[in-house]
Amino acid sequence: MNKIELAKIKQKALEAHIPIIMDDTLAVIKEELTKSKPSKILEIGTAVGYSAICFTEFLTDGGSIDTIEREADRVIEARENIIKAEVQDKINIIEGDAVEILPTLPGEYDVVFIDASKGKYPFFLKESLRMLAPKGIIFADNVLYKGYVLSDYNKHKQRTAVRNLREFLSELQSNEMLETKVLEVGDGLAIAKKKN
Ligand code: SAH
Ligand code: MG
Secondary structure, eight states, X not given: OOHHHHHHHHHHHHHTTOOOOOHHHHHHHXXXXXXXXXXXXXXXXOTTSHHHHHHHTTSOTTOEEEEEXXXXXXXXXXXXXXXXXXXXXXXXXXXXXHHHXXXXXXXXXXXXXXXXXXXXXXXXXXXXXXHEEEEEEEEEESTTGGGTTTSSOOOSTTHHHHHHHHHHHHHHHHOTTEEEEEEOSTTOEEEEEEOO
């Protein structure tokens, strides 16, 4: 991977206010990926490819990442970025709405990173669980949504997102197949490990 290009991609995304993964969140995921050495990763929410490019470093030889993005402009930029970062052979960008794409994917995935529309997290979870390999890990970003999720705040225009994030977290925490932690890094990161 070309780290100089990666730094430029990050800088440009930050300047354009694209909500790329925060450094502290990325650090936690990197630590987990170092231990788990995934071969297949699924990402829901590519944006301009920054997080996917970062994850390529932790793939086993011959491993790959499928990543889904619905905004056409972002798909174009992500395709350019993976070439600049020299990881185009490791990342497959799928253009479309994850709500439609996910049911068409067969799996399995060792890691799923959920980082797209918060109102859809319960659906993304259902599809992720269907495709998750034994001992697989689900990471979900933005699960605390600026603190709204753990507060009694419910008058916000984003209340559907908050309600769905709460439902998502309670499904994760009540699922006996999973060992789940919710960390207050970045905008909230859930890590759910499939026990077997
Ligand atoms: N993972 C990226 C950031 C993703 S930002 C990184 O850290 O670098 C979230 C992205 O998800 C946005 O680009 C948005 O267009 C996309 N998105 C939101 N809902 C989606 C959906 N239902 N299907 C596909 N993409 C979606
Ligand atoms: Mg995010």
